[in-house]
Amino acid sequence: MTKIRTTDQAQLFVWSDINPDHEADFNQWYDREHMEERVRIPGFTGARRYRAVSGSARRYLALYRASSLAGFTSEAYRKAFTKQTQWSVTNFGRMSNTRRRVMHVAQEGGFGWGGALVLIELVPGAMDAEAIGNVLSETMSKDGILRVHSMFPDEALSTPLPSENTEGRVLAPCIAVDVASEPIAEATLHDLKEKLGDAVREAETFRLMWSLDENDLPALDD
Numbered sequence: 001m002t003k004i005r006t007t008d009q010a011q012l013f014v015w016s017d018i019n020p021d022h023e024a025d026f027n028q029w030y031d032r033e034h035m036e037e038r039v040r041i042p043g044f045t046g047a048r049r050y051r052a053v054s055g056s057a058r059r060y061l062a063l064y065r066a067s068s069l070a071g072f073t074s075e076a077y078r079k080a081f082t083k084q085t086q087w088s089v090t091n092f093g094r095m096s097n098t099r100r101r102v103m104h105v106a107q108e109g110g111f112g113w114g115g116a117l118v119l120i121e122l123v124p125g126a127m128d129a130e131a132i133g134n135v136l137s138e139t140m141s142k143d144g145i146l147r148v149h150s151m152f153p154d155e156a157l158s159t160p161l162p163s164e165n166t167e168g169r170v171l172a173p174c175i176a177v178d179v180a181s182e183p184i185a186e187a188t189l190h191d192l193k194e195k196l197g198d199a200v201r202e203a204e205t206f207r208l209m210w211s212l213d214e215n216d217l218p219a220l221d222d
Contacts, residue, residue, distance in 0.1 A: 002109050002140040004133045004148075009105040010071060011151055012064040013174075016098035016163065017057060022091075029091045030062065035212050037088075038064050040220075041080055043071030046213040050117055050206035053182055054189065057097050061119070061206055063176075065105075072102050072157045095163040101171065102158045103151035107133050109140040110147035114178035116185035117206045120192055121172040126199035132175065135195065139177060144184035148177050172201050182207055 018026040035047045043066050050061040071077060084092065106129060122132075129150075136148040153171035160166050175192070179185045185205040193200055 002137045004107050004109045004137050004140070007105050007108050007149075008068045009108075010066040010069045010154075011103050011105050011149075012066070012072070012101070013103065013151075014062045014064075014098065014100050014161070015058045015060070016095040016161075017059050018091075018094055018096065022094045026060075026091050026094060029087050031210070033085065033087055034091075035062075036217065037080060037085075039212050039214055040217060041071065041074070041076050043067050043074060043077075044214065046211065048113060048211040049209040051209055052204055053116070053207050054186070054203075054205040056204050058099065061117075069102065069104060069154055069157065072154075092161060092163070095161065097165075098161045098163040100158060100161045100164060101151075101153045101174075103153050103174065105149050106152050107136055108147070108149040109136055110145065110178070112146050112178070113208065113211055114146040114180050115208050116179050116182045117208065118175075118177040118179065118185050118189050118192065118203070119206065120175045120189075120196065120203045121201040122174065122196070122199050123201045124170065124172055127173075127196075132173070135192070136175065139188065139192065142188075144180045145188065146178045146180060148175070150175050170201070 039047050045065045047064045052059045132150045140148045151174045155171055177188055189205050193203055
């Protein structure tokens with residue numbers, strides 16, 4: 001079985017939907033302002049945007065990587081989070097059914113980002129870290145799998161956005177699997193749901209819209 005490594009890295013995911021009347025502006029905001037703003041924060045290493053394939057009340061997923069959870073407690077992040085542009089305020093207000101989670105990327109295998117993604121939320125407490133690691137290792141050994149990782153939410157940092165319903169809010173650990181294509185994502189989703197059984201809380205597949213690495217960004221003019 002493939003060896004899985006532990007990490008100190010962190011990842012924010014924002015999973016939400018948007019009214020079709022505002023969808024074009026929502027996408028423009030993400031692509032022309034928000035992704036760049038977040039990746040420029042010291043400690044952040046990249047971001048990716050996805051659209052749901054397998055059917056979801058939340059069609060859009062954004063993932064932001066940071067070198068550690070400390071990236072979400074820095075003064076630079078606090079400033080970015082509390083002093084949003086008007087375009088950001090407008091689009092945050094338009095989001096619906098949102099989930100915002102700051103996660104510790106506890107275990108990881110492989111590298112790179114695939115054209116499609118499997119995201120599985122686990123029932124809290126249903127599996128321990130060793131069992132999750134075994135699932136990641138077995139999954140990583142299969143053809144078409146590029147990267148796997150597990151994430152555990154930080155309760156203090158996972159403050160909800162205004163569009164999230166906080167009644168019965170659950171902070172669930174997640175498994176994410178980057179794969180080469182959407183058919184592989186669907187097959188992987190099926191296999192993992194069968195393997196994990198009642199430990200699965202929610203599961204979806206996504207197609208990659210685009211990714212942004214910190215090294216892609218030109219230096220800002222002084």
